[in-house]
Amino acid sequence: MTSRTLVAELLIATPLCTAAAAALVPHRLLTRTAALGAELTGAFALALVGITLSHPMQAQVGHWVTVDAAAALLVGVIGLVGVASVLVSPSYLRTMTGSVEHLQRRERGYFCLLFAFWATALAVPLAGNLALAWLLVEGTTATSALLVGFSGKPRALEAGWKYLILTSLGLGIALLGVGLLAADVPRHGLAGLSWPELSRYSGTHQQALVAYLLVLAGLATKIGWAPVHNWLPDAHSEAPPPVSALLSGALLPAALLVAWRVEQALAPVLGREAAQRALIGFGMVSLAVAVPFLWQALAWKRLLAYSSLEHMGVIALGIGFGTPLALAGVAVHIVGHAVAKALGFYAAIPLLDHEPRSGGHAAVGIGRSAPPLGAAMGISLGSLAGLPPSPLFASELLILAGGVASGHALAAAIATVLLALGFLGLAHTLLEVVAGKSRRHNQARPAGLAPVVRLACVSVALLLGLLAVAFTLPSTAFISALMRGAA
Amino acid sequence: MSGEAVWALVGLGLGVVMVRRRSVAVALVTGQAVVLVGVALAHAKTGGDIIAAIALGARAAALATLLLLLVARSREARPVRAAVAPLARAGLAVGFALLLTWLVSITAVRSHVAYQAVLALVAFGVATVVTRRATLFQVLGIVLVENGLALAALTLPGGSSLVIELGVTLDLTLIALVAALFHERIFAEFGAGDTAALRSLRD
Numbered sequence: 001m002t003s004r005t006l007v008a009e010l011l012i013a014t015p016l017c018t019a020a021a022a023a024l025v026p027h028r029l030l031t032r033t034a035a036l037g038a039e040l041t042g043a044f045a046l047a048l049v050g051i052t053l054s055h056p057m058q059a060q061v062g063h064w065v066t067v068d069a070a071a072a073l074l075v076g077v078i079g080l081v082g083v084a085s086v087l088v089s090p091s092y093l094r095t096m097t098g099s100v101e102h103l104q105r106r107e108r109g110y111f112c113l114l115f116a117f118w119a120t121a122l123a124v125p126l127a128g129n130l131a132l133a134w135l136l137v138e139g140t141t142a143t144s145a146l147l148v149g150f151s152g153k154p155r156a157l158e159a160g161w162k163y164l165i166l167t168s169l170g171l172g173i174a175l176l177g178v179g180l181l182a183a184d185v186p187r188h189g190l191a192g193l194s195w196p197e198l199s200r201y202s203g204t205h206q207q208a209l210v211a212y213l214l215v216l217a218g219l220a221t222k223i224g225w226a227p228v229h230n231w232l233p234d235a236h237s238e239a240p241p242p243v244s245a246l247l248s249g250a251l252l253p254a255a256l257l258v259a260w261r262v263e264q265a266l267a268p269v270l271g272r273e274a275a276q277r278a279l280i281g282f283g284m285v286s287l288a289v290a291v292p293f294l295w296q297a298l299a300w301k302r303l304l305a306y307s308s309l310e311h312m313g314v315i316a317l318g319i320g321f322g323t324p325l326a327l328a329g330v331a332v333h334i335v336g337h338a339v340a341k342a343l344g345f346y347a348a349i350p351l352l353d354h355e356p357r358s359g360g361h362a363a364v365g366i367g368r369s370a371p372p373l374g375a376a377m378g379i380s381l382g383s384l385a386g387l388p389p390s391p392l393f394a395s396e397l398l399i400l401a402g403g404v405a406s407g408h409a410l411a412a413a414i415a416t417v418l419l420a421l422g423f424l425g426l427a428h429t430l431l432e433v434v435a436g437k438s439r440r441h442n443q444a445r446p447a448g449l450a451p452v453v454r455l456a457c458v459s460v461a462l463l464l465g466l467l468a469v470a471f472t473l474p475s476t477a478f479i480s481a482l483m484r485g486a487a
Numbered sequence: 488m489s490g491e492a493v494w495a496l497v498g499l500g501l502g503v504v505m506v507r508r509r510s511v512a513v514a515l516v517t518g519q520a521v522v523l524v525g526v527a528l529a530h531a532k533t534g535g536d537i538i539a540a541i542a543l544g545a546r547a548a549a550l551a552t553l554l555l556l557l558v559a560r561s562r563e564a565r566p567v568r569a570a571v572a573p574l575a576r577a578g579l580a581v582g583f584a585l586l587l588t589w590l591v592s593i594t595a596v597r598s599h600v601a602y603q604a605v606l607a608l609v610a611f612g613v614a615t616v617v618t619r620r621a622t623l624f625q626v627l628g629i630v631l632v633e634n635g636l637a638l639a640a641l642t643l644p645g646g647s648s649l650v651i652e653l654g655v656t657l658d659l660t661l662i663a664l665v666a667a668l669f670h671e672r673i674f675a676e677f678g679a680g681d682t683a684a685l686r687s688l689r690d
Contacts, residue, residue, distance in 0.1 A: 135654045142661045149669060154676055158685035161669050165625050168662050169616055172632040175655070176609060179639040210591050234688040293690060302690070 004051055004060040004067040011044040011075065012123050015082075019115035027104045031090050034111045038086035041118070045079025048072060056481040063194045066128040069481035073331055074125035074257050077338045078250040082118045084455055085242035088346045089114065091448030092240050095353065096151075110150060110240075117143040118246065124254040129194040130215075130265075133258045134171065134178055137222055140251055141167050148239040148247075159238035163231040167221050170228060174218020180211035195486040198265035208269040215262050216278055222255040225282040225316060226289035229309050233293075236305035236345075244301060245345040248308045249338030256312065260319050264485035272322070279320035280411050286313030287418040294425035297362035300351060300377070303429060304344045307384050310422050311337045311392075317415055318399040326402025327482045328473035333395035336383065336466050340392065343452075343459045344380030347373060350446030355439060362429070365438030370446055376456040378434045383463055385426035386419065391463050394470035493604045495522050496638060500611040500631055504580045505573045507566050509623045513554040516627055519608075519634045520547030526641055539652040543637060546656045550630060550663055557623060557667050561674040567621040567681045580614035601642035608635025622673055622680035626666045633659045 018037025025033050052072035059068035093107050120139045127133035141164065149160030178193070184203030185192040201208055217228070224232035236244045263275045290310035298306065311333065318330035351358050354370050367374030383390040396419055403412030473479055499519045503512045524547065527540035569576065584607040591606065608631055615628030640652055670680050677684040 131654070135658050138658045138662065142658075142665045145665050146668070149672065152672065152676075154684075155687055157669065157673055157676060158688055161622070161673065161682070161685055162688075164662070164666055164669060165616060165629065168629050168666075169613060169632065172609065172612070172629065172636060175636050176605070176639060179636065214591075233690065238688070296690065298690065 002060055004048065005062070005065055007044055007048045007051060008065055008067055008126050011041065011048055011079075012119055012126070014041045014044055015115040015119035015122065019112045019119065022108060022111035022115060027108070030107060030111060034086050034089070034115070037115060038083045041122075042079050042083035045075050045082075045122070049076040049079075053478060056476075056478045057484075059481065059484075059486060061194075061196060061486050062128045063191045064128045064132065065126055066195060066486045067126060068486050069478055070257055070260070070485070071125040073334060073482075074254055075122060077335055078118070078122050078125070078246075078254060081245055081249040081338050081342045082122070084342055084346070085118075085246050086111075086114065088349065088448070088451050088455070089240075089242045091349050091451055092242055094447065095349065106150075110147075113143050113147050113150070114243065114246075117147060117243075121246065121251050121254055124251075125257050127258075129191075130178055130181065130198060130258075130262060131193045133261070134175060137219070137255050137258060138168070138171050140254075141171070141222070144239075144243065144247060144251065147243040148235045150240055150243070151238070153238075156238040159231070159234035163235040166228070166231045170218045170221025172218070173221075174215045177211045177214030177216075177218060180207065180214065184208075195261055195265050198262070199268050201266060201269045203269075205269065205271070208266055209274065212262065212266050212270060212275065213278060216259055216282070219255055219259045219262075220282055223252055223259065223316075224286075224309055224312050226286040226309060226313070229286070229289070232309060233302055233305040236308060237299065237301040241301070241345045241348040244304070244348075245342035248304070248345065249342045252308060252312055253315065253334045253338070256315060256319075261486055263319065276320045276322055276406075279316045280408065283313045283316030283318075283320055284411060284414065284418075286310065286316065287415060287422070291418050291422045291425065294422045295428070296425075297429075297432075299360050300358055300363045301345065301348050303362075304341060304380075304384075307426065308337075308341065311341075311384070314396060314399060314415075314419070317411070318395075318402065321399065321402040321406045321408055321412075322483075323402040323406045324474045324479045324483060325405055326399050328470070328476075328479050329395040329398030329400075329402060331395075331473060331479070331482065332391050332398065332466055332470045336391040336395060336463060339459050339462050339466075340380050340383035340390070343376060343455055344384065346452050346455055347376045347380060349448040350452055351377070353448065354446035357439070362432065364432050364436040367434035368436075369438040370449070372453050372456075373446055373449055374434050376452050378430060379456055379460060379463075381426060381430045381433060383459075385423050385430060387423070387427065387430070389464065389467050391466035391470055394467055398470065398474070490600065492522055492526055493600055495519075496634070497604050497607050500608045500634070501577060501580065503624075503627055503631055504576050504611050504615050504618075507573070509558050509566070509621065509627075510555065512624060512627050513551060513558060516554075516630050516634065517547055517551040519631075520544075520550070520637075523547075523634060523637050523641070526638070530641055542653050542656045546660050549660060553663065553667055554623070554626070554630075557670055561623075561670065561680055563679055567624075567679060567683075569619050569621070569624075571618040576614065576618045579618060580611045583614055584610035586610075601638065605635045605639045605642070608632065608638065611635075620682050622666075622670045622682055625682065626663060626670065629659075629666070630663065 056069040145164040221228045293306040318326045386393040502515045524544040587606045612628045612632030
């Protein structure tokens, strides 16, 4: 067993053990156990990223586990967002009401589900074959649906139900595609669906295309690509904020990586252009659907959810363009989006305490009524809008330049217009949040503000660091490793 | 695979799209699962195949128990009316199945009839989810799709490995369990397992 495989196994085992421990430890030790589990998991994630990125071209590709540059990127992101989500969770749990015994039971259930969800999400990018990746993506649905409906409020139940039914149905369609691929790979069984074996698919071009489109369309429901994104704004807005952060910043790109790996594996059979065109199509439709919503005065978390739709579209475009420039943009975009989006969702905890109406209405004038909270929301929204010096500005620039370089100038031009429109919509909201007229609000210091302010400081450092490396990335070995993939 | 088994699976699937009572629909999907276990045992060549067939049977029994328990625990004064009439639902489902078969007819697999049955079951499952308002029927729609996929695993050349089949069975049973939990919570909150009550989240 190599050091990469060992660390990968420890990385998955730690949150699973913490989930089990959360069910067993005395309640007074629950938060500390969760924090310890999160820190250990974060350390293993960091170790795996370090080991892999020190030699990005040396991928560990097996039938069960694959540790390559793309897996390291996603593990780093999921690890980072997961640690932050666990650490801000006590602030969210303190907002719940009920009897002491009832609350203690719910807190225990929350941490068990959160760690189980986190472990499954961490395992997705490390899956060594398509069947295992499908099982893990479906596995995330079971745990995260319960978390979406965790508050038990009617709106949360509605969101959880939609999420469960739509994504399960979509993944059923994807499984049909997996079955079709399994029928024509040289080796049968689990090994036949490993990423390298998948590239040796022996069926016809048309058979491969049908299977690929079924897998892609099915995964699109999980990634939240339009037009099968209906669950996304509901689930992200009704889930507990730490869970929304994990769903948006970690789970969506993890499912997207599976689609990317399938595209890379089948490109020799399908032809690179055909494989990429489907991704560009999903990207353009997602952008076009998201932009009108970014112009609406939506509740904070709902706005962030539509922004996820936009950003998943941007990432799909980058993967579809497939040049070193575009993939460097994709890498920066995945990390930058996760950091900025997670901060935005965490800010919803003090926001709801400060201005309870913001659960259903647009947040206005927070910069005036609660400057630290307004600053955190402003950093998140400014970054997501792509306002310089946000690294998302750099990543979008790289992706669009990559589009032109790959010969998709028209798609890049349309995307530029859509991104500019999206930017204007978010910039207007940013002004309203930071400098708008303040509404009636709770005069006391918002509960749960301190961890959000600390995370805002860390986020600024991370985002600026990301910007510093963004333009040097295209010529690195890391991007060459992303181009090569696991196949 | 015999033509009778294929027709039985498709007929039972179409029944789920059309019937009004939840308990009858549960009986129909369970009947499908029994046919699938029979097909799996008839196709079994290795010990692994037999274990996969047993797992399929265990899943069918577990799902039937769970779904019937849900029906008993969430009795409704009158069945939740579907938005579309039974014959229109059937027409829609068959039309969708034919469209799907036509769209993917280029994937000429060895057992062509069985493959058409797989697509029909997937189409019926989607049609059930789209046209039925009752939460339990939406769960049954997913079970229909799952049964179609189980048929695919049994009939597609090469099939899949025991590990994958057991994993898929476990995963899908887990999803059905979570859906059952949601159904109970929705019934407790709204007094009916009716998705028409779940329409407050709109922009």
